[in-house]
Amino acid sequence: MARENDPLLTTQEVLEILGVTRNTFDKWRSSGRGPITYRLPNGKLRFKLSDVEEWFEGLALEDPETARRREARELLLKGKRLPLGLYGPPSQSQHIAQPP
Numbered sequence: 001m002a003r004e005n006d007p008l009l010t011t012q013e014v015l016e017i018l019g020v021t022r023n024t025f026d027k028w029r030s031s032g033r034g035p036i037t038y039r040l041p042n043g044k045l046r047f048k049l050s051d052v053e054e055w056f057e058g059l060a061l062e063d064p065e066t067a068r069r070r071e072a073r074e075l076l077l078k079g080k081r082l083p084l085g086l087y088g089p090p091s092q093s094q095h096i097a098q099p100p
Contacts, residue, residue: 008038008046017052 009017014035015025028034035055038046062070072082 006048006050009049009052011045011047014047014052018056 011022011025015022018025025034029037035047036051038048040046075082
């Protein structure tokens with residue numbers, strides 16, 4: 001989401017923020033996996049800080065526990081029952097003893 005007076009970053013500033021090389025960043029951009037780019041009339045590239053932040057947030061990976069809690073919450077909000085797998089590993093009482 002663009003902010004009022006959203007600062008424009010140079011490519012070098014974005015590289016420093018992300019901690020990647022120019023070569024890596026250019027590969028991301030050429031494959032369509034980089035942040036939104038603006039080309040100025042003089043040919044220079046600029047990036048809005050909010051666009052870079054939004055793009056970066058979109059790369060976040062959820063750990064399995066967070067994803068499980070999010071899924072459980074969504075099901076509960078829809079009024080659905082939770083599958084046993086979302087509660088975590090089965091307790092000892094859920095194991096059925098097999099005859100020897």
